[in-house]
Amino acid sequence: PDSKLPDLGTTIFTRMSALATEHGAINLSQGFPDFDGPALLKERLNHHVASGANQYAPMAGTPALRRAIAAKTRLQHGLEPDPEQEITITAGATEALYAAITALVRPGDEVVCFDPSYDSYAPAVTLAGGRLVRLPLGPPEFRPDWAQFRASLSPRTRLVIVNTPHNPTATVWQADDFNQLWQAIADHPVFVLSDEVYEHICFTPAGHGSVLHHPRLRERAIAVSSFGKTYHMTGWKVGYAIAPPALTEELRKVHQYLTFSVNTPAQLALADMLEAHPEHWRQLPDFYRAKRDRFARALAGSRFKVLPSLGTYFLLVDYGAVSELDDVAFARWLTEHAGVAAIPLSVFCAGPFPHQLVRLCFAKQDATLDEAGARLCRL
Numbered sequence: 137p138d139s140k141l142p143d144l145g146t147t148i149f150t151r152m153s154a155l156a157t158e159h160g161a162i163n164l165s166q167g168f169p170d171f172d173g174p175a176l177l178k179e180r181l182n183h184h185v186a187s188g189a190n191q192y193a194p195m196a197g198t199p200a201l202r203r204a205i206a207a208k209t210r211l212q213h214g215l216e217p218d219p220e221q222e223i224t225i226t227a228g229a230t231e232a233l234y235a236a237i238t239a240l241v242r243p244g245d246e247v248v249c250f251d252p253s254y255d256s257y258a259p260a261v262t263l264a265g266g267r268l269v270r271l272p273l274g275p276p277e278f279r280p281d282w283a284q285f286r287a288s289l290s291p292r293t294r295l296v297i298v299n300t301p302h303n304p305t306a307t308v309w310q311a312d313d314f315n316q317l318w319q320a321i322a323d324h325p326v327f328v329l330s331d332e333v334y335e336h337i338c339f340t341p342a343g344h345g346s347v348l349h350h351p352r353l354r355e356r357a358i359a360v361s362s363f364g365k366t367y368h369m370t371g372w373k374v375g376y377a378i379a380p381p382a383l384t385e386e387l388r389k390v391h392q393y394l395t396f397s398v399n400t401p402a403q404l405a406l407a408d409m410l411e412a413h414p415e416h417w418r419q420l421p422d423f424y425r426a427k428r429d430r431f432a433r434a435l436a437g438s439r440f441k442v443l444p445s446l447g448t449y450f451l452l453v454d455y456g457a458v459s460e461l462d463d464v465a466f467a468r469w470l471t472e473h474a475g476v477a478a479i480p481l482s483v484f485c486a487g488p489f490p491h492q493l494v495r496l497c498f499a500k501q502d503a504t505l506d507e508a509g510a511r512l513c514r515l
């Protein structure tokens with residue numbers, strides 16, 4: 137058929153995970169933990185399934201979970217969104233991102249994002265008839281160039297997509313970045329989609345800077361979170377979007393026909409978890425910092441150069457001293473010949489990406505990280 141997405145193949149995550157399985161490689165490519173989330177969550181899920189909570193949840197999400205998210209948001213950000221009008225539960229962050237883009241982007245609209253950018257944004261913009269304006273950022277800090285950003289705005293600009301902590305570069309926005317963003321768009325009718333799925337995996341002293349902290353920006357923003365990252369359960373696919381009532385109303389118009397509603401027992405289990413341990417997520421920076429540091433120490437004896445990881449459960453390595461292959465070929469070679477699967481960076485960019493960088497996921501048991509480190513040190 138005449139494809140609506142002619143240039144798109146299967147995602148890099150699916151391809152690299154399949155290659156890792158095929159070659160029995162340690163899979164540090166697709167981002168997911170090789171350990172389980174809290175036992176309480178599993179127990180509560182079983183409980184709700186057994187007690188018959190097996191029919192459709194309300195379209196916007198189970199009230200108990202939306203109330204629990206409002207309370208969590210107050211602890212986390214000092215503001216309490218209205219569960220009725222400002223919180224929507226989605227099938228992972230992926231659905232929230234797709235619903236937000238579909239709800240906001242009209243044919244001919246421009247959407248600005250920073251490259252490298254997470255792979256789900258571009259196809260959603262294309263399917264909505266929009267045009268993605270991709271601003272390239274460079275290593276090691278991948279800092280936005282605000283003059284370039286202001287110059288990229290046009291009368292057709294409708295949406296800006298931001299992501300902090302950032303997948304795949306593991307950088308983190310500073311508070312001033314949100315100020316710069318606001319100053320740039322204040323006089324334009326532009327919305328912000330803020331992908332904050334790694335909000336609890338942030339290693340900087342100042343911590344995660346959310347779009348929700350900025351009183352003006354948040355009036356125009358949809359902030360997206362994912363329980364998959366927060367509770368080490370990526371397969372549960374429950375996320376949520378926080379947005380002012382008018383934006384939430386538009387988002388829900390799409391959500392109600394994309395999925396209608398999300399897995400009922402999982403929502404109830406998550407609500408129980410939040411209620412029993414309202415601050416469980418505070419452990420995450422220390423937990424993942426220890427893994428990051430362990431893995432970085434293991435790589436210190438290798439020929440890979442480790443870039444700083446300020447957030448997410450990824451780190452980038454420069455393999456320039458190991459190979460001259462381009463990053464896609466190198467990621468494949470590494471999987472097949474070194475037994476470690478990685479993600480090449482260029483797949484997150486539109487134009488040429490003149491760097492020799494791959495992304496490694498350290499959300500793994502210590503033994504997995506040690507073995508991967510040992511394999512990489514042999515190269």
Ligand code: PMP
Pocket residue numbers: 167227228229230231254299303331333361362363364365370373374375
């Ligand atoms: N945004 C980013 C930046 C991600 O890394 C991911 C998944 N790893 C998602 C969105 C999607 O999250 P979910 O699995 O909850 O759909």
Ligand code: GLN
Pocket residue numbers: 147149150165166167168303
């Ligand atoms: N977001 C995960 C990553 O960056 C992958 C999710 C997926 O496979 N779609 O690795």
